[in-house]
Amino acid sequence: MSLSMHVSKMSVRMRGFARYIRLDDALKTILSHVRPVGVETVKFDQALGRVLAEDVVSKVDVPPFDRSAVDGYAVRASDTFRASESKPVRLRMVGSIAIGYPTKLRLRKSEAAKIMTGAPMPTGADAVVMLENTGAVGKKLDVFTSLTPGKNVSTRGEDVEKGDIVLKCGHKLRPQDVGMLGSLSKLYVKVSQSPSVAILATGGELKQPGRKLGKAEITDANSYSLAAAVSNCGGCPKRLGTVRDDKALIKRAILKASRHDMLLLSGGSSVGERDLVPDAIAELGKLLFHGVAIRPGGPTAFGIVKGKPIFALAGFPVASLVAFDMLARPALRAMQGLHADRGYPRVKAKLTRKVSSTLGRADVVRIKLRYASGELLAEPIRITGSSILSSMTDADGFVVVPENMEGFREGAIVEAEIYIPDC
């Protein structure tokens, strides 16, 4: 190793140590370096959970014709204006209108036609009287109520009019949206591609799940939790296995992985002798920060290699997953055209215990949620080490103590974010 490389390596590390960047600034840096991924076209019935990359503009009216909204009789509203329970109006029945077939029927004054829900309105009719407000006597129909024009008629375009923007670019599609696309005969939609995210775990001590462990070895959990976290926010994870703590190997692996849209490395980002990943990033591209004022997840670095955003996450499972949530998840969402936040549902809840933090650092406190006498309570999880993954499997969500606070008192109403299997 040349002296200059050694110096540059030291300075990278020292900078990381000295200046923990604020969470907001870290996010700003990240977001200014990610770009939306490409667009692809998918069939509408395969688009659930995808993010629209176009405004959907209707080319049709829904419904496409005036139709009855109830079972009853199509009438001219004006014929019924004086009708009441005690003084019915008597109309002449002139036909019956079925569903699914156009009708040639024309209603003239004092005429009525039997009609079913969803059947097309006959020409001349402008209202439908419900079955229960009528009495039929042979070809005569008594109407016991007065109707205003349009009553019980579902008019052409009342749901969607041709030219309406029905769903907007950046919207994540839900079941009703998929139904709407069908209803508009919008067979193909443009959606954001799923960002392809390479995941590498570093550390010679890592063994794959199921492998027998040597005396000082541990099982790799990070690459699996990170892969699931990537899927969970719409990304497409590619686990590339583990790499030993060897900078040359790490650099080679990073270069190989840089064809993906984002790279996540776990391990080797703490500020110690094995601080290899940030160094590798600095040597291959640009290291933009190392060390974020959050806990857990402080020893996180971020940079750009071959134009691709690359995160060096801590090796401890909680630290790596929390840092992913706080930093990489908003980026992945932005890359898909979603709002660049964490996107977890938020609820207000009352803390059951005091939570302490440190000024200048954002703390991510895992919590359990429960209802007690109609009140939503958030109970901070006691064991909080970065290595205690059970603190996250036990948790229903988390609360962020912002940098400008030293904690929350017992009983404080806080905003909790909820872990959802898919969201």
Next chain:
Amino acid sequence: MSLSMHVSKMSVRMRGFARYIRLDDALKTILSHVRPVGVETVKFDQALGRVLAEDVVSKVDVPPFDRSAVDGYAVRASDTFRASESKPVRLRMVGSIAIGYPTKLRLRKSEAAKIMTGAPMPTGADAVVMLENTGAVGKKLDVFTSLTPGKNVSTRGEDVEKGDIVLKCGHKLRPQDVGMLGSLSKLYVKVSQSPSVAILATGGELKQPGRKLGKAEITDANSYSLAAAVSNCGGCPKRLGTVRDDKALIKRAILKASRHDMLLLSGGSSVGERDLVPDAIAELGKLLFHGVAIRPGGPTAFGIVKGKPIFALAGFPVASLVAFDMLARPALRAMQGLHADRGYPRVKAKLTRKVSSTLGRADVVRIKLRYASGELLAEPIRITGSSILSSMTDADGFVVVPENMEGFREGAIVEAEIYIPDC
């Protein structure tokens, strides 16, 4: 048609009309007729979003050995008891411990060994002093702080102990849970099968999306929104197309579909002449109710055919999807071992307008959510007809007005349920 069949058919219809069953009672009836689906075994890294069908008991300790939680020096805590910033204790450095390899080092009194985060603790050591609290002078180490036994040591089993129940049966797996399964080397997990749900749309007026519409025809949206809704709560939808309004055809389609775990039919459940689906259910099996005191979605029927739960949903797109949410979704969740509720995240929000309802009927009011000066507001959507699917695509969620209330006043704090693309 025989007279007795005609009578039975009429009585079915009349009963449906006369007695709208309460939502709670409808749900009770449904849940007493659904059973958990079978169990299957999947690889842990394919299990995100699946529901555990077993308790996961750890067969290992995590971590599997005592290790350092920081970069620093392994020491015997008792050697540091009197150390302070001004009066350091001087120890003898006897080695260095790397990650991933067992160490044969044994610390004796007044000895220290360099150690990295994650490296195994040497025999005799019971604490780690952080780098920044030490000064190294050749083979001598000054320690400027006193340590209690266990300080900065991550002890064997501190995350998970062998025998711990780590994840419980009925839990829907999230990213951290997948990581935990990896960490435990739990390669395969038992999860509930995805209930297979057959979906049939009835009505001769229905055309598939993309097909040219005749004058009185409409595009089928229901079978697509229902299929997406089934996926959205863990089911596996099978769209079986559309069936004409012909009871014999409907009965044949139902029988064919009864190999699935659940059947959803849309259309033909309103109480009119084309009331074919409830009749078909009554003739093939048992019709348990017809008509629920909810809006939209009132004309919903439920029964059992060949042991399988079958829902006759209304033909209007909002009515069918809301009735699915209120009735079929809890059932599908129960079939997977989840809590038999709707499972949407709930938030408290303030109504921006009065909402009126009718005593004795539960109203599902679609809302938009927005923040205004830190307060979450729920704005009821004005257009609410059962046929207006845009009232659901515009909505962020919904509020249920219970049967015993005539509505909510403007400014009332209500509990809103949020539509999430996948949850």
